[in-house]
Amino acid sequence: MLEQPSINSQQILCCHNIALRSYLLTFCVCLQQIIKVFSEDGVGKVVEVPADMTARDVCQFLVYKNHCLDDNCWSLVEHHSLLGLERCLEDHELVVPVQACMSPESKFLFRKNYAKYEFFRNPLNFFPEQMVAWCQETNGSIPQSRLLQNFLNSSSCPEIQGFLYMKETGRKSWKKLYMFLRRSGLYYSTKGMSKEPRHLQLLSDLEESNVFTVTTGRKMHNAPTDYQFCIKPSKGRTEQKELKMLCAEDEQSRTCWMTAFRLLKFGILLYQNYKSPHQRKTAISNFTTPVRSVSENSLVAMDFSGRTGRVIDSPVEAQSAAMEEGHTWRKRSQRMNVLGSPSPLHPSPLSSVNVDFAFMSPVIHRTQLWFHGRIMREESHRMIMQQGQVDGLFLLRDSQSNPKAFVLTLCHHQKIKHFQILPFEEDSQVFFSLDDGFTKFTDLIHLVEFYQLNRGILPCKLKHPCTMVAF
Helix, strand or coil, X not given: CCCCCCCCHHHHHHHHHHHHHHHHHHHHHHHCEEEEEXXXXXXXXXXXXXXXXXXXXXXXXXXXXXXXXXXXXXXXXXXXXXXXXXXXXXXXXXHHHHHHXXXXXXXXEEEECCCCCHHHHCHHHHCCHHHEHHHHHCCCCCCHHHHHHHHHCCCCCCCEEEEEEEECCCCCCEEEEEEEEECCEEEEECCCCXXXXXXXXXXXXXXXXXXXXXXXCHHHHCCCCCEEEEEEECCCCCCHHHCEEEEECCXXXXXXXXXXXXXXXXXHHHHXXXXXXXXXCHHHCCCCCCCCCCCHHHCCCEECCCCCCEECCCXXXXXXXXXXXXXXXXXXXXXXXXXXXXXXXXXXXXXXXXXXXXXXXXXXXXXXXXXXXXXCHHHHHHHHHHCCCCCCEEEEEECCCCCCCEEEEEEECCEEEEEEEEEEEECCEEEEECCCCCCEECCHHHHHHHHHHCCCCCCCCCCEECCCCCC
């Protein structure tokens, strides 16, 4: 009769450890979630994330993987194509719970948003005095610091008020109502502009809702203006009938309502997101490395003609070195034209009026992030609006009306303006100008660099390039 093999305590402990490691591995795998993020050209990237990964963490990962400039303006956008809604997730929001409430047709987008924290820098541009209740009570004499403190301080009671159009449930008609946004929710008055409690009806609370921009245009909902926004429940998948469709009179008032909604809901968390952009969670510490980022204040002139480089302190010498480098670059660029012909940076003499100036313009500008080729005027509007209507946000594109010209699209005071860049011939060379030839440039790159430093005829300097990322 065979004897049973004896099992000592060490073997039992070893088996127990193996089982425990297997359980922990299974548990960790369960904590990992798969999300898919799309760039603006429609290409998707699958990302495996832990359950506690925030929107900022995902953006940092995508910035690193795609070699983007890390300027803390990237956002993860919750996009609902069937509902025609989208919003930028707050940096501190957990991504996995948000995805759990999204329908299969919805998706995440990776996009720039320069306006994400702009209200901390210029609060008075976002909150008109006539819309902030306590501003009216103090005759509008409120400093910027106190304006934001009242929104961030949970013990204060700021209130946004004004007229909004509300879409009636199950109907295509809209009703103009006087509304009040408070910490407790969004209310409308059933009797004119009355603030008496018996006349106030709760439309939506803030805790269980999020505010979205409407992307489908005014025709789909028969909206009275172009400035629509929507309040959508944050829990569970939402049907059309559960949406609170609203419409403002202009872009400034819509921005005020939507910004105040975010501030009153998230409060000090938004300020912490704004003040600590470089704090990263340990969840991404294993792949986070310094990403290239250039500050305007860190640029200095250098001379590398000798064995070792040296900083050029003299402004005159620095300017001379820059001009010499520019001449060298132009000579080299004649052999680097992507079309296989001599670079049009130095075009040949014009012998005919039928010469195509557009072809002779420098092709190198087409590699710049701010140049978007032959997009339509409406598309340039859409891109500027999506990336935040802040002062100095700009892009360049081919002109639709003049094939020899280009157009600068620029945002200023939440309005989008267009400036035509025309070609000029002088001494058998082609130049480009925004001011009818008064200030001329040999290529569009020099033109952009000039107006980044000088306002010139523009309402403001060029500050933020409107870019699109391709995965």
